[in-house]
Amino acid sequence: MSGRSEADLVIVGAGAAGLAAGLAARAGGLDVVIVEAAGRIGGRALTDKTGLPSGPYDIGCHWMHDASENPLAALALSHRKALRNQPHPDGVPRWLAMRGAVMDAATRADCAAYYLRCFTALEEAGAAGADRVGAEILDTSSPYYPLFRGWAGAIYSVPPERISTGDIARQMETPENWPLEHGYGAMIAEILGDQPVTLDCPVRRIDRAGKHIRVETAQGTIEADDVILAVSSTVLAEGAIAIEPGLPADVLSAIEAVPLGHAERVGIALTERLDGIGDQAPGHILTRNGDQIGLMIHEFGRAELTGYLSGDLARDLGRAGKEAAFAFLRDALKEVFGAGIEKRITGWVASQWSGDPLIRGAYSHAVPGRAHLRPRLAEPVEERLHLAGEATHPTRFASAHGAYMSGLRAVGHVMARRNRTGLADRPVPGA
Numbered sequence: 001m002s003g004r005s006e007a008d009l010v011i012v013g014a015g016a017a018g019l020a021a022g023l024a025a026r027a028g029g030l031d032v033v034i035v036e037a038a039g040r041i042g043g044r045a046l047t048d049k050t051g052l053p054s055g056p057y058d059i060g061c062h063w064m065h066d067a068s069e070n071p072l073a074a075l076a077l078s079h080r081k082a083l084r085n086q087p088h089p090d091g092v093p094r095w096l097a098m099r100g101a102v103m104d105a106a107t108r109a110d111c112a113a114y115y116l117r118c119f120t121a122l123e124e125a126g127a128a129g130a131d132r133v134g135a136e137i138l139d140t141s142s143p144y145y146p147l148f149r150g151w152a153g154a155i156y157s158v159p160p161e162r163i164s165t166g167d168i169a170r171q172m173e174t175p176e177n178w179p180l181e182h183g184y185g186a187m188i189a190e191i192l193g194d195q196p197v198t199l200d201c202p203v204r205r206i207d208r209a210g211k212h213i214r215v216e217t218a219q220g221t222i223e224a225d226d227v228i229l230a231v232s233s234t235v236l237a238e239g240a241i242a243i244e245p246g247l248p249a250d251v252l253s254a255i256e257a258v259p260l261g262h263a264e265r266v267g268i269a270l271t272e273r274l275d276g277i278g279d280q281a282p283g284h285i286l287t288r289n290g291d292q293i294g295l296m297i298h299e300f301g302r303a304e305l306t307g308y309l310s311g312d313l314a315r316d317l318g319r320a321g322k323e324a325a326f327a328f329l330r331d332a333l334k335e336v337f338g339a340g341i342e343k344r345i346t347g348w349v350a351s352q353w354s355g356d357p358l359i360r361g362a363y364s365h366a367v368p369g370r371a372h373l374r375p376r377l378a379e380p381v382e383e384r385l386h387l388a389g390e391a392t393h394p395t396r397f398a399s400a401h402g403a404y405m406s407g408l409r410a411v412g413h414v415m416a417r418r419n420r421t422g423l424a425d426r427p428v429p430g431a
Contacts, residue, residue: 007033008423009414012241013230014205015043016072016400017388019192020407021228027414028197033224034195035227035359037202037298041193043361045400047183051349054269054302059351061400062265064184067176070401075191080100082181084280084300095283097336098147110285115145115151116159126169133368134163147284150292153310157261166371171396181300184400192404200358202358205242206385213384226384227416227421230407233377234260234360247381254377257370258261258391261359262315262354266307266329271345273303287332292339296304305333314362318354322399324360325350363398366390380408383417386410 014036025032062417067073096103153159207214212223283295294308307329317325377392388410396402418424
């Protein structure tokens with residue numbers, strides 16, 4: 001913060017939401033300070049550029065969901081970023097292994113049909129106005145249910161027994177999911193990150209009792225007219241930042257209603273591509289122990305695999321460490337491809353979002369029966385405090401562009417308050 005003691009606006013968190021808010025607020029002429037507890041920007045948008053010999057790898061968000069309506073997709077295109085926008089030609093999964101054996105086309109088709117029935121049931125229940133526990137409306141006796149359970153966990157960050165059909169109904173999605181060849185996290189850092197951010201600066205306490213809000217950090221205290229909190233819902237729910245006076249009861253209830261679930265990514269580079277499997281091939285594995293792993297095989301034509309771990313499995317492995325997550329995927333691959341697959345591994349990387357104390361999970365989900373509380377997070381907290389991040393977007397949650405849009409929305413509330421109260425007429429320092 002370089003000795004700063006006051007600003008118009010303090011933004012806590014330099015993920016997609018905080019960075020978007022910073023750019024928008026500066027464009028509006030505000031004096032802004034962004035503080036970030038980590039030693040880097042990006043939050044859950046993170047690209048590892050050196051861990052795999054096959055190329056850059058997204059440790060965090062990877063798919064530009066809803067691409068035709070995603071403002072970050074427009075930014076990517078305007079900056080000539082290499083992306084893939086071809087849909088998968090077949091249903092999911094295109095490749096399937098169960099209990100150590102690769103399944104034939106007829107079994108894959110049966111599995112895909114079961115998946116479709118499950119997703120349709122979840123969506124229809126939500127569309128009918130019901131906010132039910134997902135597992136209650138599914139055929140859990142199917143032999144494919146353990147596979148679907150894990151795949152649903154990768155999509156919603158929780159297994160069906162914790163899925164809210166009301167949350168599914170509120171989520172606005174289009175079919176386009178575009179990955180960026182050189183990394184979604186890298187693009188966000190490049191396009192949004194060219195602005196001052198104070199790193200390694202965790203916020204310990206926010207005192208909003210006085211005329212100005214006091215933000216107490218590891219590098220000093222700064223006073224501001226407004227504060228945008230762009231940190232994860234679980235970090236807020238678990239009280240990692242002391243806020244005094246405490247948040248209103250309705251805001252606390254909404255925060256607790258949309259905690260982060262758990263999902264981890266493991267990337268493995270191989271000496272050569274796997275025989276008989278094409279590019280961009282989505283696959284699923286059901287291990288002998290009954291765990292599900294989602295796979296993306298040969299993305300961008302690379303000799304590379306991505307393993308998607310979800311739910312309680314991802315939580316436990318994320319907390320155990322990156323090595324544990326890699327070992328789990330390696331052993332699952334050995335069940336299917338034989339022990340020789342290990343000798344073909346030339347590098348690996350893994351996420352650890354569940355074990356990161358600054359984040360504590362992957363992306364948000366609503367507790368069944370409480371999805372209707374999420375929209376409260378998009379509103380100001382008693383005028384001067386504003387929440388941002390993917391969990392606060394009423395319809396685009398669990399996405400980087402939802403976080404980005406929430407940051408812009410928060411700044412809109414800040415600017416409206418300043419205009420309403422006359423703060424907008426105050427001279428900008430140094431102007």
